Amino acid sequence: MSTPSYPLILDVAGRRVVVVGGGPIAARRATALADADAQVLVVAPELCEPLAELVADGRAGWRPREYAAGDLDGAWLVHTATGDRAVDRLVAAHAEAARIWCVHAADAGSSAAWTPALARIGDVLVAVSAGADPRRSVRLRDAVQAALEAGDLPLRRSRHSGGTGSVALVGGGPGDPGLITTRGRRLLAQADVVVVDRLAPRSLLADLDDDVEVVDVGKTPGNHPVPQEQINRILVEHARLDRRVVRLKGGDPFVLGRGGEEAAACRAEGVAVEIVPGVTSAVSVPAAAGIPVTHRGLAKQFTVISGHEGLDWPSLASVEGTLVFLMGISRLADTAARLVDHGKDAATPAAIVEDGYGPSQRTTVGTLGTIAVLAAERQVRPPAVVVVGDVAQLATP
Numbered sequence: 001m002s003t004p005s006y007p008l009i010l011d012v013a014g015r016r017v018v019v020v021g022g023g024p025i026a027a028r029r030a031t032a033l034a035d036a037d038a039q040v041l042v043v044a045p046e047l048c049e050p051l052a053e054l055v056a057d058g059r060a061g062w063r064p065r066e067y068a069a070g071d072l073d074g075a076w077l078v079h080t081a082t083g084d085r086a087v088d089r090l091v092a093a094h095a096e097a098a099r100i101w102c103v104h105a106a107d108a109g110s111s112a113a114w115t116p117a118l119a120r121i122g123d124v125l126v127a128v129s130a131g132a133d134p135r136r137s138v139r140l141r142d143a144v145q146a147a148l149e150a151g152d153l154p155l156r157r158s159r160h161s162g163g164t165g166s167v168a169l170v171g172g173g174p175g176d177p178g179l180i181t182t183r184g185r186r187l188l189a190q191a192d193v194v195v196v197d198r199l200a201p202r203s204l205l206a207d208l209d210d211d212v213e214v215v216d217v218g219k220t221p222g223n224h225p226v227p228q229e230q231i232n233r234i235l236v237e238h239a240r241l242d243r244r245v246v247r248l249k250g251g252d253p254f255v256l257g258r259g260g261e262e263a264a265a266c267r268a269e270g271v272a273v274e275i276v277p278g279v280t281s282a283v284s285v286p287a288a289a290g291i292p293v294t295h296r297g298l299a300k301q302f303t304v305i306s307g308h309e310g311l312d313w314p315s316l317a318s319v320e321g322t323l324v325f326l327m328g329i330s331r332l333a334d335t336a337a338r339l340v341d342h343g344k345d346a347a348t349p350a351a352i353v354e355d356g357y358g359p360s361q362r363t364t365v366g367t368l369g370t371i372a373v374l375a376a377e378r379q380v381r382p383p384a385v386v387v388v389g390d391v392a393q394l395a396t397p
Contacts, residue, residue: 007116007127013037016074019060020067020091021081022047025105027054029079029115034059043071044082067091072098079115081105117141121148121186124155149182151189156209157244165239167266169259171252171278172200174285175383176357180204184276192243195234199250199281199383213238228258232265239271250383252280256306256326280304282324285356285385289363290396293322298390307331307386317342322389329382333372339388340368349392354384365395 015038019030022044030051033040040060042051047062054060063071067087072078078100080091088106095102096112104111116127117137126144130136147153157164168187173179180188180201188194188204191212196202198218205214215234217226226234238245253259253275266273282304283293293302301321305311307328316323317339328335329352340346346369354362366374368388 007129009127012077015039015076016041017077018043018072018075019079021083022051023081023083024048025081027051029081030054030060043067069094072100075100078102079105119145119148121155124148149186151185155186155190165242166272166274167235167239167245167247168274168276169247169253169262170249170276172248172250173279174251174281174356175199175201177201177203179279179284179357181276181278184278187276188246188248190244191246193238193245194248195231195245196248197250200248228261232262235262235266236269236271250281252278255280255282255304281356281385282326285353286324286387288356288361289353291351291387291391291394293324293391295391295394307335313338313342317344322387322391325386328386329380329384332375332386336368336372344368348388349390351387351392351395352380352384354380356385363395365392
């Protein structure tokens, strides 16, 4: 028998498919068919546990006996996987005589049909077949699946079916393109529009198709050229035009990133929104400098704070463990002074990590009493994360 030369995807929904056999291979085939809404009939004297559960759930019928002539009546497709070559050959012969396609699990070389290995991402389905060599098919499938999940293959729609506009709030991590999540990278590869922050992993934008619209809404300290309300409108308006929108943010969208506001704005307008967590800079940037925010014997907890005014200084000064300030450089001197004024020891270790994971990464280490002066002398600039607590002394040079 030659290898298949005419690949085809079948719609088996509502159509009878017979699976002969009660073991694990038959269970895998029957489960996949049930997932595709086929009318599955299993013929076997006994069932393995997954098949028994499938039958108990009403997703498959069962004839509890050995295969017999007539079991294929009304079938559109047959899978035989009894483990008994004589029975499998008989099933295949009956299917051939009745002009029913039959997948012969134990003897792909003599099978009339093959089941490909499937790679699936959302509405994208890739079938991989190496003919009579199923293990080779699986290896190829795994490679394709990994490429799909990583966003390395073209996933964008070329035709829009209508009503599929959506927004994904994607945390891009601290800026290194290798630290975005696999799901975030994949959604970026599918995007029609990318609304990007200043601290997002912008190097990934170079991989986008030329016709992907990039909207820059980046903010710098004291300069917010695109107000938050306008950003919300941009997300909603593009989604309503049936576009897949990715809001690419630095760090994690729900850690001092106003992602909650953007999600609420989308939902209020009936726009589907997905939240994709990112590696927050509150943890990752100190780690880039060798500073763990918790460490046995030094800190059992950590607190993340927006380094703006209006903070509860008595409470912060009394907190045990590590304090991590984001966006805290402009008010660093005031922050250090207020913590000391409210009872924090001026000798408490402190560190600043600039441009974490970036080409200009630099660490400044001191104490609450000296860190502001050191920062001024070294002309520390954002983006930077400030760490206050005993763990700061663990910073690597």
